[in-house]
Amino acid sequence: MKRNGRPIIPKKTIYRLSIYLRCLARLRENGIGTVSSEALAKAAGVKSTQLRKDLAYFGTFGTRGLGYDVSELSQKISGELGTAQLQPVVLVGVGHLGLALLSYRGFEKEGFEIIAAFDTEPNRKREKKIAQPILGIREMPAFVAEHAVKMAILSVPVAVAQETVNALIKSGVMGILNFAPIVLAVPEDVMVNNVNLAIELENLSYFIQG
Amino acid sequence: MKRNGRPIIPKKTIYRLSIYLRCLARLRENGIGTVSSEALAKAAGVKSTQLRKDLAYFGTFGTRGLGYDVSELSQKISGELGTAQLQPVVLVGVGHLGLALLSYRGFEKEGFEIIAAFDTEPNRKREKKIAQPILGIREMPAFVAEHAVKMAILSVPVAVAQETVNALIKSGVMGILNFAPIVLAVPEDVMVNNVNLAIELENLSYFIQG
DNA sequence: AAATGTGAAGTTGTTCACAGCT
DNA sequence: AGCTGTGAACAACTTCACATTT
Numbered sequence: 001m002k003r004n005g006r007p008i009i010p011k012k013t014i015y016r017l018s019i020y021l022r023c024l025a026r027l028r029e030n031g032i033g034t035v036s037s038e039a040l041a042k043a044a045g046v047k048s049t050q051l052r053k054d055l056a057y058f059g060t061f062g063t064r065g066l067g068y069d070v071s072e073l074s075q076k077i078s079g080e081l082g083t084a085q086l087q088p089v090v091l092v093g094v095g096h097l098g099l100a101l102l103s104y105r106g107f108e109k110e111g112f113e114i115i116a117a118f119d120t121e122p123n124r125k126r127e128k129k130i131a132q133p134i135l136g137i138r139e140m141p142a143f144v145a146e147h148a149v150k151m152a153i154l155s156v157p158v159a160v161a162q163e164t165v166n167a168l169i170k171s172g173v174m175g176i177l178n179f180a181p182i183v184l185a186v187p188e189d190v191m192v193n194n195v196n197l198a199i200e201l202e203n204l205s206y207f208i209q210g
Numbered sequence: 211m212k213r214n215g216r217p218i219i220p221k222k223t224i225y226r227l228s229i230y231l232r233c234l235a236r237l238r239e240n241g242i243g244t245v246s247s248e249a250l251a252k253a254a255g256v257k258s259t260q261l262r263k264d265l266a267y268f269g270t271f272g273t274r275g276l277g278y279d280v281s282e283l284s285q286k287i288s289g290e291l292g293t294a295q296l297q298p299v300v301l302v303g304v305g306h307l308g309l310a311l312l313s314y315r316g317f318e319k320e321g322f323e324i325i326a327a328f329d330t331e332p333n334r335k336r337e338k339k340i341a342q343p344i345l346g347i348r349e350m351p352a353f354v355a356e357h358a359v360k361m362a363i364l365s366v367p368v369a370v371a372q373e374t375v376n377a378l379i380k381s382g383v384m385g386i387l388n389f390a391p392i393v394l395a396v397p398e399d400v401m402v403n404n405v406n407l408a409i410e411l412e413n414l415s416y417f418i419q420g
Numbered sequence: 421a422a423a424t425g426t427g428a429a430g431t432t433g434t435t436c437a438c439a440g441c442t
Numbered sequence: 443a444g445c446t447g448t449g450a451a452c453a454a455c456t457t458c459a460c461a462t463t464t
Contacts, residue, residue: 010433014416018409022391036445045393049435052447064441064446081416089411100310101407106391110408112415151414175414177407181232181316183255191417193410197311197387198320199228200403201299204361204385205322206224206291207401220455246423258423259457266425274424274463 009057016054017077019044024074036067083111088149090173092164093156094119094126094134097179101153102130114153116143137164144171151175158182165192219267226264227287229254234284246277293321298359300383302374303366304329304336304344307389311363312340324363326353347374354381361385368392 023043027035041048055061055073058080062068089107091098094117102117114132122134135143143149152173156164161180168176169190176192178184181199184192233253237245251258265271265283268290272278299317301308304327312327324342332344345353353359362383366374371390378386379400386402388394391409394402 011413011417012433014413015409018406018412019393023393038445043393047435048445050433052445053434056447060447062446065444066442067445081412082419083412083415087411087415096310096313100306103306104407106408107411110412112408112411150418151411153411174418177410177414183229183233183253191414193414195405195407195410196228197314197405198316198322199225200387200405201297201317201322201361201363202228202291202293202320203221203224204387204401204403205293205297207221208360208384209292222455248423257457260455262423262425263456270425272424275422276464277423 007057013054013057014081016044016046016050017081020051020054021074021077021081021083024070024077027070028074033070034067035070035073037062040068085111087112087151088115088147089113089151089153090115090140090144090149091117091132091153091155092119092137092140092168093154093180094122094124095155095157098153098155099126099128099130101155102132103128112151115147115149118143141167141171144168144173149173151177153177153179155179217267223264223267224291226254226256226260227291230261230264231284231287231291231293234280234287237280238284243280244277245280245283247272250278295321297322297361298325298357299323299361299363300325300350300354300359301327301342301363301365302329302347302350302378303364303390304332304334305365305367308363308365309336309338309340311365312342313338322361325357325359328353351377351381354378354383359383361387363387363389365389 020040023040037048037051041051044051059076061073061076089112091101091114094102098117102114107114117132117134118137118140119134120137122136150173152168152175154161154164154176158180161178161182162184165176165184165186169186174190176184176186176190178192178194181196186192230250233250247258247261251261254261269286271283271286299322301311301324304312308327312324317324327340327342327344328347328350329344330347332346360383362378362385364371364374364386368390371388371392372394375386375394375396379396384400386394386396386400388402388404391406396402
């Protein structure tokens with residue numbers, strides 16, 4: 001099936017493409033130029049047939065009898081995911097977790113930049129020095145609109161999560177990484193990815209005790 | 211299908227049970243005593259048939275024509291998930307993120323307690339005061355064994371993630387919540403849940419730009 | 421009348437088996 | 443010979459349709 005002339009790729013496949021990309025990066029760092037689907041799949045923790053099916057959604061890049069060129073495959077996946085250009089992101093809610101996420105240096109390397117954070121108390125005393133500006137929540141709409149920000153990280157308390165999301169969407173945000181433990185109501189064309197640490201732990205606990 | 215006399219419940223269902231549990235908690239806080247599958251499903255962001263199928267895996271608790279008793283259903287789900295008793299958890303890697311997770315007060319309320327943290331530099335100057343003891347990584351094996359800890363949160367740098375996991379497993383840990391952006395190799399009976407923030411963002415960015 | 425519980429149908433995602441290149 | 447690419451088989455999950463109960 002197609003959409004905009006492109007195949008519709010399952011969400012899970014997109015997820016795995018991100019994983020492949022990171023495995024390929026490590027191979028490249030180690031100076032490995034070519035890799036088989038078998039070897040890459042093993043590194044990513046999946047079956048080789050699945051890897052090949054995943055790639056088949058958007059092209060055929062391998063050489064039969066040989067495998068895949070590491071650099072070339074990296075580029076193709078990167079292009080497909082749209083990771084090529086740096087994406088601006090805002091963070092809303094600078095509490096414990098929000099502050100840690102701001103300090104987390106892992107995003108830029110992956111093509112994302114948190115360009116600003118917002119909080120109801122932007123001037124609250126914080127023990128850590130942060131590179132990004134922390135602004136008042138009321139400045140958010142203008143800022144988001146002006147910088148054409150399409151993605152936001154939400155780390156506000158549950159009580160204000162829904163209203164905050166409403167404001168973000170109104171200002172033009174289309175994708176939300178939500179850390180608040182609540183199911184957010186959003187329009188169909190807005191995407192929410194939830195990260196709920198308590199649920200992840202609960203999940204583990206269920207499966208390890210059989 | 212059954213395992214140990216209990217039905218095998220799909221992983222996705224277990225995930226949703228956790229969500230239902232949180233929705234029920236909110237209903238109870240609001241003094242609501244009874245809820246229909248339709249209403250609860252809506253709050254959880256799923257279809258009502260799915261909710262009913264999910265519950266059917268481990269029992270039948272509703273009253274036809276009426277719905278579910280909020281308290282009773284909470285208890286049943288809680289019992290099924292094994293959330294009833296408090297679970298001890300350790301955290302390994304007290305960097306930016308690890309520190310934030312230690313400060314995060316959301317776990318106890320959900321039945322988990324981080325009883326200790328470990329780091330290669332336990333005495334490193336940290337600007338935040340933490341309730342839990344921060345111990346040297348070398349003390350980890352004895353501590354984990356002694357306290358019968360079965361779950362760990364891993365927030366160490368990628369470079370030492372695999373060896374740290376090996377040590378945790380050797381000491382008896384069966385479930386790992388992994389924040390390091392790497393695919394960990396573990397025995398079949400050990401479960402890993404990955405939380406990769408960069409991948410979540412990448413995923414959002416793909417779907418919002420169509 | 422209203423809402424649950426569930427077999428059957430439908431959909432999606434995974435794995436197999438092997439044809440087809442290099 | 444070795445490895446990719448892919449239709450077909452399979453498995454898992456979701457939704458439908460409706461019988462059943464209060």
